[in-house]
Amino acid sequence: MRIVASLAFVLSHLAVPSAAAAEYANVGRLMLQAIDAPGGAARGVIVGPVAKKFRDTTGSVAPVMAEVTTLKSFRQEGCKRLNVRLRQANVPTTDGKLTEFGVAYELNLCRDGSPPTEGMDLEKGGKVLDSGGAGEGAGMGGQPLARP
Numbered sequence: 001m002r003i004v005a006s007l008a009f010v011l012s013h014l015a016v017p018s019a020a021a022a023e024y025a026n027v028g029r030l031m032l033q034a035i036d037a038p039g040g041a042a043r044g045v046i047v048g049p050v051a052k053k054f055r056d057t058t059g060s061v062a063p064v065m066a067e068v069t070t071l072k073s074f075r076q077e078g079c080k081r082l083n084v085r086l087r088q089a090n091v092p093t094t095d096g097k098l099t100e101f102g103v104a105y106e107l108n109l110c111r112d113g114s115p116p117t118e119g120m121d122l123e124k125g126g127k128v129l130d131s132g133g134a135g136e137g138a139g140m141g142g143q144p145l146a147r148p
Helices: 002-020 028-036 049-058 122-130
Strands: 041-046 064-073 079-092 098-110
Touching: 028 041, 028 064, 028 079, 028 098, 041 049, 049 064, 049 079
Parallel strands: none
Antiparallel strands: 041 064, 064 079, 079 098
16 A cells, blocks of 8 residues: 555656646747746747647657747847757657657847847848848849749
8 A cells, every 4th residue: 555655646746747837839939938037948848730740750759848048138128049949758769769859949039029139230231121132231142032
């Protein structure tokens, strides 16, 4: 009886972290939460089409875990450089073992969804846009960008 009670106690504690993790259909809300979080981080479980794509690609049914952390704060209010990490456990390898698969990337983002303007040469960008295409400013050798 004592063993059963101990096993139930251990299993209930193992289930709590996954049950407590918030679920997100994409990473966008997590990025906004990290921008506003006092510690600069947000975590959760990715569900929906993104998680399905992971499962289809990796062959693992393990949950897709996401973590967004703040790397830098810009002077512009509500703008940060973020590190986004997606990972999935129990991904089978070609030699039959299981490993963790992960994707990580960084981006600059403001609370309103735009990139921060700090460090941008807005005057040069305006000239490129006024010229009717990407032109030389985008390394295209003066060729206008074909628009659909």
